[in-house]
Amino acid sequence: MNSDPESEPGSMTAVFACVLARDLKLASRRRIDALLPLAFFIVAISLFPLGVGPEPGMLRDMAPGVVWVCALLASMLSVGSLFAGDHADGSLEQMLLAPTSAIAVALAKCAAHWMVTGLPLIVATPLVGLLFGMSGPALATLVASLALGTPILSLLGGLGAALTLGLRSSGMLLILIVLPLAIPALIFGAGAVGTVEAGMSPQGHFSLLGALLIATAIGAPLATAAALRISTE
Amino acid sequence: MLQTAGLAGQRGNRPLFEGLNLQLAPGSVTLLRGRNGRGKTTLLRMLAGLSTPTAGSLHTTGRTLREGGPGWRRQWLYIGHQNALKDDLSASEALRFLAQLHGLPTSDAELEAALRRLGIYNRRHAPVRTLSQGQRRRVALARLVLQRASPLWLLDEPFDALDTEGIVALNGVIGEHAAAGGCVLLTSHQPLSLSAPVPTVFDLEDHAPR
Numbered sequence: 180m181n182s183d184p185e186s187e188p189g190s191m192t193a194v195f196a197c198v199l200a201r202d203l204k205l206a207s208r209r210r211i212d213a214l215l216p217l218a219f220f221i222v223a224i225s226l227f228p229l230g231v232g233p234e235p236g237m238l239r240d241m242a243p244g245v246v247w248v249c250a251l252l253a254s255m256l257s258v259g260s261l262f263a264g265d266h267a268d269g270s271l272e273q274m275l276l277a278p279t280s281a282i283a284v285a286l287a288k289c290a291a292h293w294m295v296t297g298l299p300l301i302v303a304t305p306l307v308g309l310l311f312g313m314s315g316p317a318l319a320t321l322v323a324s325l326a327l328g329t330p331i332l333s334l335l336g337g338l339g340a341a342l343t344l345g346l347r348s349s350g351m352l353l354i355l356i357v358l359p360l361a362i363p364a365l366i367f368g369a370g371a372v373g374t375v376e377a378g379m380s381p382q383g384h385f386s387l388l389g390a391l392l393i394a395t396a397i398g399a400p401l402a403t404a405a406a407l408r409i410s411t412e
Numbered sequence: 413m414l415q416t417a418g419l420a421g422q423r424g425n426r427p428l429f430e431g432l433n434l435q436l437a438p439g440s441v442t443l444l445r446g447r448n449g450r451g452k453t454t455l456l457r458m459l460a461g462l463s464t465p466t467a468g469s470l471h472t473t474g475r476t477l478r479e480g481g482p483g484w485r486r487q488w489l490y491i492g493h494q495n496a497l498k499d500d501l502s503a504s505e506a507l508r509f510l511a512q513l514h515g516l517p518t519s520d521a522e523l524e525a526a527l528r529r530l531g532i533y534n535r536r537h538a539p540v541r542t543l544s545q546g547q548r549r550r551v552a553l554a555r556l557v558l559q560r561a562s563p564l565w566l567l568d569e570p571f572d573a574l575d576t577e578g579i580v581a582l583n584g585v586i587g588e589h590a591a592a593g594g595c596v597l598l599t600s601h602q603p604l605s606l607s608a609p610v611p612t613v614f615d616l617e618d619h620a621p622r
Contacts, residue, residue, distance in 0.1 A: 187515075188512075188515035188516070190515075193515065194512075194513060197509060197512035197513055198513070201498070201501075204501070204505070205498060205500050205501070208501075209500060251485075262574075264498075268494055268495070268496060268497065268498065269492050269493075269494025269495060269496040270496045270498065270576050272490075272494070272496065273496045273510060273514075274490055274513060274514060275462065275512045276460060276461065276462070276486070276514070277486075277492055277514055277515075278486035278487070278514060278515050279486075306481040329418065331456060406619065411462055412463040412464070
């Protein structure tokens, strides 16, 4: 598996591509582990009708919130181990010594996390939407809001994982750090579907989600790279 | 090649060494000696750029690191006592990843030659998790062959877990590197069996904080 022929060996793109390709390959060799967040997502969502009762109207109203909360928790489930394995076997040290900035590594790890965790959640969402009897436009809005929102969760999760790397009780700290940061995405993501159901345009919510995504995509990898350097020192 | 001036390091709040003036000449092999916990690994990581010295500075050909820019330190090679191989990859995949990461040649022929040199070629398709410690060490050290052009090798316990045959192979690679003008700084708990060049010994005990 060679990296993009256009990219110079050792450049940002080359390092990004080789870390991403390796993480996807590792996930494909541990498919069951990789699909755990998806299984959690589907199981948690399908427990709601059993727990709160099968009344169609109520289920339809709470579907966007339930899907978003479960997506958030499913993302957090796997993010704790994002850097832990590489930290333990020395791979992380070697990645930080690569002839480019650690930002490429941070971005590649988060991109791999999103492709393994976020993307399957988005693909599974139409299915669970139908389970809750959501209308077509509401479902499309939900999928679009998750497409914008799950990369934010992976980027923030990567930051939390890097900050808590090598600490004791890092899982608890990770949740305390990431969940408050992820709440805006949750509010605007689930809110977008609410506006569509109320007959309004979700434009405003999408703009805010997009802005959040851009801000996170610029800020989080910088902070993650710095945190990784500190944790390996 | 590399000089340090008054370098000091600590782990946590405990000072490990201070006033360290290390000179590494091209074509030399230097053995870093010291008791456990004396800071051998800390010093190697510091030189590699993974941690920052508490005092002192690094120079190369008379210029400090800052003047030289970050670029040239990235040509240095550091292999820690961890092998940086993923259990789920095969030996050649793991080596290829490390080579790609550091912008080294990744053609099949180059990887094959490197694995052959360290005598681990016949296990190249085996998943790393099925390899013994010594075999993993050989795969990690095969990177040396790919990174011959690097001016400085920093090796933390490279002989760890290697058998006699592996030690001979590694001695050969290190000797060739020094003969080509490269510079090697390594730690080892066993006496070095390297004969050419004769390793210089640098003892960290002389630099323990007073």
